[in-house]
Amino acid sequence: MTDGPKKVYRGAGRVAFLARLDDFRKLIDAGHPLRAIYDDYAEQLGIGYPQFTKYVGRYVREEKDDGHQRNGGEQIAQPSPSPASTGGPGGQTKATPASAQKPGAKRPGFEHNPNSGNRDDLI
Incomplete structure (x- = not known):
């Protein structure tokens, strides 16, 4: 048979x-370049x-895990609150009318009516 x-x-x-x-650790600690070790x-x-x-x-090298670069999507620190959730003392959020609405719901405010006849409504 063939090999x-x-x-x-x-x-x-x-x-x-x-x-x-262990060999690699000794060589790296001694100052050998990685490319030479690999070769x-x-x-x-x-x-x-x-x-x-x-x-x-x-x-x-067992790089320090300081959280600056994470692999795998893990989080070390608690995520900072979003601007909408800044609330009362102790980090408790207060419900606002904007946050109580369902996603995609129409927000109250300007409503365009082209048949109103009043030019000020269009501006």
């Missing part, structure tokens, strides 16, 4: 990266350089 290409399973690159995690281990890892840098950021 064809082996089937590569999803996540195999991450497993290969994590198996060498030395590329064949063993089976992943591209962009994925390698993502894994370095996630597993080696």
Whole structure:
């Protein structure tokens, strides 16, 4: 039989990266450039350089989670209230006529009547 290409399973690159995690930490702490580290281990890892840098950021550098850039849509802090919900003391909102209306309902105010005969109604 022929030795064809082996089937590569999803996540195999991450497993290969994590198996060498201590080596990568030592090299990065020693000041080696990421590109040089990747070039030395590329064949063993089976992943591209962009994925390698993502894994370095996630597993080696363990970037601080200060909430500035979030992946996955999670929120750390409570969302700030919208201008319509600023209300009384303690953050309690007061119901206003505008917020009590159903979405898409006509708001009270100007109504155009072209047959009124009064020019001031049109302005």
